[in-house]
């Protein structure tokens with residue numbers, strides 16, 4: 223057997239867990255124009271196998287990766303490995319004519335070239351790039367808990383039929399207790415190697431996965447959680463679906479928050495959310511001191527990193543003295559729009575002991591909708607007292623907290 227680039231120094235003194243990645247297949251069921259086997263086709267610009275390897279390379283339980291490749295794929299493999307940032311060794315050996323042979327060659331290579339053979343091995347299809355950390359965790363945990371073999375599965379959810387060669391249903395197969403087997407399949411290294419060797423000795427070469435071989439050899443297989451997303455790319459349709467999956471647009475929705483507080487002094491009304499409310503005090507400030515609109519202005523500016531209200535309307539600038547604060551909010555809305563944003567909703571919470579906000583809430587929501595040019599159902603105004611505590615409780619001031627959600631299209 224060829225050693226590939228595996229070397230004794232790849233194995234530490236401790237018996238760790240290695241991954242064997244089966245990648246020597248020819249993809250006969252996935253028609254392909256560029257002649258590349260499916261594991262080297264690009265998904266979102268990156269080879270399938272690079273994505274698969276990256277998941278194992280960054281998992282803390284894995285100490286090394288041995289990839290079983292076809293002799294014709296040396297260049298494709300070297301290019302794919304260059305695209306994986308791996309803190310652990312990624313080595314390769316050559317596989318054989320069936321998956322069973324390829325996996326056995328991987329195990330034999332680990333046995334022959336490791337000074338200290340691994341304690342456990344996870345055998346995985348290169349053609350399952352959507353394997354997750356969680357599935358690896360499930361398999362590794364089962365092995366640590368004493369399982370000799372661990373198999374990720376998903377319960378079968380379709381009704382199953384057995385059909386004949388002429389396309390007629392022969393029977394409906396009860397799906398109770400049926401599961402679809404996935405990879406990585408985890409094993410006690412010594413036991414799965416012995417099982418593979420026994421299969422050779424007894425000329426058993428029909429196993430489509432290593433757990434089937436383990437079952438045949440009398441090894442108990444523990445089922446753990448797999449995931450429907452962990453599909454094996456088998457056909458061209460699978461590859462097309464996978465491409466759509468990795469290139470699905472991610473909505474660029476951002477939220478911003480804002481806070482403001484102003485002192486109450488002697489007066490006859492307060493202005494909140496642009497609505498004048500009769501009161502025996504007024505809010506003191508450089509402008510009309512509308513805390514609600516100031517907080518909301520900050521929240522909107524935050525969604526595009528455009529600073530805060532003081533950046534655009536400095537209190538030192540005399541033109542804003544006594545200004546109606548709707549101007550600030552309108553301007554913030556324009557800045558958001560210039561940055562490509564569409565306001566989804568805004569939410570203001572007022573914290574005031576008095577005056578009562580409830581009777582004015584609808585007028586405030588309408589005013590916000592007018593200023594921002596959005597519908598009223600996207601504008602929320604709420605209020606609470608401070609239970610007579612602190613400066614708000616003593617009616618020395620009013621505070622406001624605001625949130626804005628803005629869509630900036632999709633992430634590219």
Ligand SMILES: Nc1ccn([C@@H]2O[C@H](COP(=O)(O)OP(=O)(O)OP(=O)(O)O)[C@@H](O)[C@H]2O)c(=O)n1
Nearest residue numbers: 244245246247248249250251319320324348349
């Ligand atoms: N002689 C083989 C056959 C398959 N595999 C690997 O086993 C995994 C699952 O096999 P499958 O989906 O059947 O891949 P192919 O054999 O390439 O596909 P096909 O059967 O359509 O030719 C794949 O990652 C494949 O590369 C392997 O290492 N050696």
Ligand SMILES: C[C@](O)(CO)[C@H](O)COP(=O)(O)O
Nearest residue numbers: 321347403404405430431454
């Ligand atoms: C190992 C496997 O992925 C388990 O589902 C599957 O059996 C391999 O695919 P194949 O099409 O049987 O080669």
